[in-house]
Amino acid sequence: MTIVGNLNRDNAQALSKFMSVEPQIRLWDILQTKFKAKALQEKVYIEYDKVKADSWDRRNMRIEFNPNKLTRDEMIWLKQNIISYMEDDGFTRIDLAFDFEDDLSNYYAMTDKAVKKTVFYGRDGKPETKYFGVRDSDRFIRIYNKKQERKDNADVEVMSDHLWRVEIELKRDMVDYWNDCFNDLHILKPDWTSPEKLNEQAMVYMLIHEEDKWGELNK
Known part of the structure; x- marks a missing residue:
């Protein structure tokens, strides 16, 4: 996780002074307009660089850490002693994950905006x-068979009949709209028998089983 924000001049001096005497922090590369540090047994990386931030038009301080490796007390310490000095703070990336005990191989994820879609199939021919x-876009969505992934990578057998995960990576400007990132995302299980006309049923059946044909439909 990366948290970014701004240090004003007074807070930069105060934070630098605090970190220089705090035993849980190792400070180096110290100048009037920059410093680097690691904290909490090297689990947190801290960098402040006003000159670089001004030239690149970005916020001047960032904090990087893996929240899974910090205890609750360490997170509180980090918030109270480091993050509290920052102004205009926020995230550069947010990862959201949701698990479903259902077979999503027969479901289709659709968005209101045109996005590139890539599908990988298993030995049984199912997605x-x-x-x-794409990975460097503001929003990247991944839907995968979590049960099979756990078995392949960790040799762990999940007891549920099905376990699928939906992951959404949000970056840059999209981070500020994380609460609305699902508004144009629809995960649906199509029923090709629902249309009344036989030719419409045939078309829906073809689109379900031949996804490349979607691009050939007349608008």
């Missing part, structure tokens, strides 16, 4: 992983 978007 195992679906990607929507």
